[in-house]
Amino acid sequence: MMQHISEKKTEPLLIMHQRFTNWLFDEVLPFWGTAGCDGTPENPALYGAQESLTLEGVSAQAPFKRVRVQARQLFVFSWAALQGQAEGRSRADGIFAFLCKAHNEQGKWGRSLTPEGQLLDPTADLYDLAFVIFALAWYERLDQSGKALALARQALRWISENMSTPQGGFFNTLPAGDEPRQQNPHMHLFEAILALYETTGEIADLTQAHALYALFSQFLQDETTGTLGEYFTSDWAPAPGHEGNWLEPGHHFEWVWLLSEYERLTGVITKTRADRLYQFAKRYGPDPATGLVCDALGRDGSVLKASSRLWVQGETLRAVLTVDPQDTDGLAARIVTNLLERYFTDCPAGTWHDQLNEAAYPVSKAIPASSLYHIITAYDVLNKVRSEVTQ
Template sequence: MSRTPLPNPLTDAQTDGAPLPLMAVRDRFSEWLFQKALPFWATTGCDGTPQDLALLGAQECLTLDGQPALPPFKRLRVQARQLFAFSWAALHGWEEGVSRAHGIFCFMLHAHREDGGWVRSLTREGAVLDSTADLYDLAFVVFALAWYGRLEGSGRAEALARETLGWVQQHMATPEGGFLNCLPDDGSARQQNPHMHLLEAVLALYVTTGHEADLALAHTLYRLFRTRFLDPVTGTLGEFFTSDWQPAGAEAGQWVEPGHHFEWVWLLGEYSRLTGVDTSEPAMRLYSFATRFGMVPETGRVRDVLTRSGSVLRGGSRLWVQGEALRGVLCQDRRDSRGLAVRLAENLLDCYFTGCPAGTWVDQLDASGAPMVTKIPTSSLYHIITAFDSLDQAARQAGRPPVQKL
């Protein structure tokens, strides 16, 4: 598979003719990300000695004044997300990301089990704290390794990603389809969320390697989405299920998250792009529900949790939900003809990236728009970067002159 060089937001323009609001908000977002956020998280957001700030990986979270909170644990999923973040940044021309990615990768290896699995959490120094294998974590390990492999180049990361996927399929698959949430199994409700991220990881690995075998699991996960996760009556995405993939009882069975609807819209678009499978019908159903019931017309923010009928269960608005909405909107409307993407991006810049230390964020607003946070979670950078990446690509594509037909 030939690899096209990634666009570099630090040097490339390619915006002539793009819709001015889309260009302008992309430029604002780019300046914040590359001039404030990435430098901050590469210093204060990394742990170790002054000579090697990534010696102990990434910080788990920060206090509201922007200092390391130093809890006695580091979750694998946070390390993996930061490995992705710095790999992506390095691949897009931010050179400091290279050393940070290498350091976090080395720290992550403390979580790699001898049997091929990965543990859930480490101490701050890298000792195993919780040896549970968590499907959500493992998905992000594969995703991060796929991106790190594009940077590192030796093939080691891709091999480790394949080994991890093989371990998941051997040890966590169930007769009913899909995978256990964790191993040992804690008996909790089955969830679509880790399967969604596993699909994201598999697609990322395929983009890295170009090997058709790396795409095989994606087809299985797409079938699970069509037959179990997507409700054919309401067009909504379920979150919690019984062991045989029936909707969970009581409120859990009605629980739907607009952020995940938008996330699947993007995933379905990416799956279709890579495989040629037409996913437009389920994508439009998810998108229609999320925009109709999830978006607050007065503010442009997206709510956290609804019922399948569209009633509000949790009226607050997490940062990650806004980022996934931005991705989903641009997947359906690349030129942002309704201005929804610009509004979402402006909300991130003006409501979530302000009122906090420069380069950080307010992770959640309540229904009135007031902050409701006790910490600055490191893990949000993953959502911020993927949202910016979609915005940047849309601005570049909109700026290209139309192809002339002969």
Template sequence: MSISSAAAIAAHCAALREHFTSVVLPLWRGPGYNGAMRLPYEAVRAEDHAPLPVTRYRAMACARQLFVFSLTGDAAHAHALFDSLHRYFSDTRHGGWFYSVDAQGAPLDTTKDLYTHAFVVFACAQYATAFGNRDALTTLADTATLIDTRFAATNGLLHAALDARFSAVLSGPLQNPLMHLTEAYLAASEATGEAGYDTALARLATAVADTFVHAPTGAIAELPIGSVGNRLEPGHQFEWFYLATRAGGKIASSGLAASLAHAFEFAQRHGVDAATGGVCAALNEDGSMQDATQRIWAQTEYLRALATRATPQDTAALAPQIARFRERFIHLRGWYECKTAAGEIARADMPSTTPYHLATAYASLPAA
């Protein structure tokens, strides 16, 4: 990498991190946070940061914010979020975590959702690592055990959703919660050093490879291969690429790394607009466009994947890609959540779940 290229990347990364520190974090400590309930609002308006009318609070959103403020070292805010996670979302009768509570904090959607449970594990791993909280380690272990015993399906897979009592399956295995469970197992392994999480990680990676990998492209589909209406999301290929690289030898036997090397190329060729750098939402299996919407999280995953693969071509592309991302998706009061392929704003509000995507991407970009 040339000195000028390295300097350009460093300058762009510094600008992203400064915006995160000076704009994003204060937003979710302040107007995006219900201080009385000690919960993040679902979303705020871009123009004045006023919270949208409250219909619910989700456990997953609370957990994502717990991760962010643990990663950034804000102990007081992280402690409050961890307490609120237990106070509002813990199901003391049937176990596990409610999906959401209403505006007054009473259980609203009592579904037991794998995506939510994965984020509880993930957030508690970061919270325990940051502050040495033993209750977080207990929560992590208890939730991981519950996932293993209550969500188990067949062939190493896990159901995406069950009813409140864990007695009825509401949704069978889906890619997205399994991906975030992979992320959670990686974080749990690093936080605890316990080999059981690596065993679970290897088992899960093999199950995903056997069920979701689209052989012609290597891409991981959203639904089991052969499902009607399936789709390939470029952002998820980039996200999986990072996770598989981070897992390394722990999942080597699954073959996912080789598949995702092809998936990266497929997603980059068909899913990234050459003119704007925008990453589309979804492709068909033949690479044709299914959903041209550009969501900010997919852009951050592309940045992280470029920095992770780090070929000479990736490194050369990183500075201009960050510049296009900043121009297209970042503004003085926050960010644009979704844009059309033409660059028009498709979603104007800013959800409390997005800082997680910004934080994880920025943490993987080169340091200044």
């Protein structure tokens, strides 16, 4: 059944939106609010969110909890509560309390905790810090006490004061290693700052976003090809060899949505840069037979990794609906069909397959909690577009 989805006539996007909605609110959020939280029956969020589940849908008993996963799940349940899901608030409150155990008074956040909440790895990781700020911005919309907002601003100051580099941008981690510079954590920091500004409406909260857009424009996006690099030297030249050739269409699509948001919030025109990203990823990323978007490409458009992560499909959906909200060529409908019928089926209720191989069969070894962030953000754009179309 799974290999023949491309031969079926896809349903109208409006019908699939309803199927997606039912699955998310009836199965996913209740499941991850109970089995996906670590604690007691009376307080299932006492020890935060699960790191991952086995393929049977039970705890994988990971000996650590990454800060990025706790932050992503804080966003998920803050979003759910703001959508009116009754249990979302208590889950968000519990995960927020657990996440704060990774924070010190100076504004630094560690990288991981033990399952009970003791600091396990104190390394400051830019990727994790970006998601902490993003999640705190969303939790502030729910809690409105000012505590999460203060923590988010403190974290952003700490990054600027401690992780900035003379060449622009930030170290990946502190203590800094000798690994290549990466675009991905900078992208998520950009996302976090936009979320923070949308929460507060205060221009000062946007300052770092302008610097990150300048970094993107000057170094991350190649002026000749319009493509987005992943790995760079310390002075932001493309990394040598294989790493410098490695591109991810999912991140091209993710930037398309982020640039649209940046333009919406600031008035800075980003369309030309976004279009170049979109056209490259749309031309080379999807498999013509299945519509699944691959995990990695070379700068010439050749497929370097033909498997298809769930998150890549979610980011593709966001970009497609950003560029073409009417879905005139049916591409968004095809993506949602793949999500519903390839990733969200033949697995425990409320869960998903995280990765398909080049033959479109599931190859995941676990069910990572981190994927829910991408599911929510993809659904959120789909939901907004469908609401606008049907008004």
